[in-house]
Amino acid sequence: MKTFLNNSSRLGDGGVHMVLIFADQTDGQFKKTAFEALSYGAKLAEQLGTTAEALVLGTPTSDLAALGKYGVKKVHQVATEALNVFDAQVYTKVITEVVQSTGATVLVLAHNNTGRAIAGRLSARLKAAMVPAAVSLPDTTNGFVVKKVVFSGKAFANVSLNTDIKIISLNMNAFKAVAGEGTAEVVSVNVAVDAPKVKVTSTDKVTGEIPLTEATRVVSGGRGLKGPENWGIVEDLAHALDAALACSRPVADANWRPHHEHVGQTGIAIAPNLYVAAGISGAIQHLAGVNRSKVIVVINKDAEAPFFKAADYGVVGDVFEILPKLTEEVKKLKGA
Numbered sequence: 001m002k003t004f005l006n007n008s009s010r011l012g013d014g015g016v017h018m019v020l021i022f023a024d025q026t027d028g029q030f031k032k033t034a035f036e037a038l039s040y041g042a043k044l045a046e047q048l049g050t051t052a053e054a055l056v057l058g059t060p061t062s063d064l065a066a067l068g069k070y071g072v073k074k075v076h077q078v079a080t081e082a083l084n085v086f087d088a089q090v091y092t093k094v095i096t097e098v099v100q101s102t103g104a105t106v107l108v109l110a111h112n113n114t115g116r117a118i119a120g121r122l123s124a125r126l127k128a129a130m131v132p133a134a135v136s137l138p139d140t141t142n143g144f145v146v147k148k149v150v151f152s153g154k155a156f157a158n159v160s161l162n163t164d165i166k167i168i169s170l171n172m173n174a175f176k177a178v179a180g181e182g183t184a185e186v187v188s189v190n191v192a193v194d195a196p197k198v199k200v201t202s203t204d205k206v207t208g209e210i211p212l213t214e215a216t217r218v219v220s221g222g223r224g225l226k227g228p229e230n231w232g233i234v235e236d237l238a239h240a241l242d243a244a245l246a247c248s249r250p251v252a253d254a255n256w257r258p259h260h261e262h263v264g265q266t267g268i269a270i271a272p273n274l275y276v277a278a279g280i281s282g283a284i285q286h287l288a289g290v291n292r293s294k295v296i297v298v299i300n301k302d303a304e305a306p307f308f309k310a311a312d313y314g315v316v317g318d319v320f321e322i323l324p325k326l327t328e329e330v331k332k333l334k335g336a
Helices: 032-048 065-070 088-102 113-126 232-241 249-253 284-290 319-335
Strands: 002-005 019-022 052-057 074-078 106-110 129-134 145-150 155-161 166-170 185-188 217-221 244-247 274-278 295-300 313-316
Touching: 019 032, 019 088, 032 052, 032 065, 032 106, 032 166, 052 088, 065 074, 074 088, 088 113, 106 113, 113 129, 113 166, 129 155, 217 232, 232 244, 232 274, 232 319, 274 319, 295 319
Parallel strands: 002 155, 019 052, 019 106, 052 074, 074 185, 106 166, 129 166, 217 244, 217 274, 274 295, 295 313
Antiparallel strands: 129 145, 145 155
16 A cells, blocks of 8 residues: 655755654653654664754753764753643644754654654644654655554555655654664753643552553453453563563453553554463454554464464463463573
């Protein structure tokens, strides 16, 4: 499938001024997806024969100069404490002004919750063609064509961007974060920051767990576990794999597991390197949220379970027998 997004204005000078990467942070720390976006943007800048620079909003406690390890030469910081709390409208306005003031012609950001909330707004403000959920570097042999996932990960589309400014939101785990040597110059940017129209009165945060949106490995359970009292075998495997925990919608609806662990079309969409599904039949709604996983392992005693059709590896067997044995083997390999 090939989709073309056209705009009457093209690169007037025939060149690319700079690739700007938005590195988002939470509670003073940069997200894993930020490092992936930085590495992707730096590689893209190298491909285009230009420079890569980063944009940071707020006052993170992390060392900004250290972002140079991911290939950026300069970090633009709008050091306003109000930006430590995400607001889509405020972020859009600030990022728009920085893109325009720096002359950046390509903006890269992560396709996470933050990126999805602002990418469309930025596209409208900057009159820029946008590719959400990109999975590879652009093909610049004949234009600027970016590959992305479509139809809930069932297919790919090649999208041609022809506007002066281009926006790419990078799919999670689609590009490996590579840290090397180097430091970046940190410059302060003065931008008027509007007061948010939405006031956050309280925030409930999950602590002590690997966030699903950041996880490279996920172990998930379904109704085949028969009840919350049996979830220990799922947790044991997750801990052995250093993986995040997840569940299907019926499990969350039955209050066996918290709703923030629900993955699927109506829950959290994930794209880990490894997704292990235990006791999940694989309804289309569940598959739509996890089929961007690079490797899917399905464990189910029903050989006719729909999930086996989407699996890279399938085990027909009782989860109460398979999971403990799998956990034991993982521990042996880690101890070897």
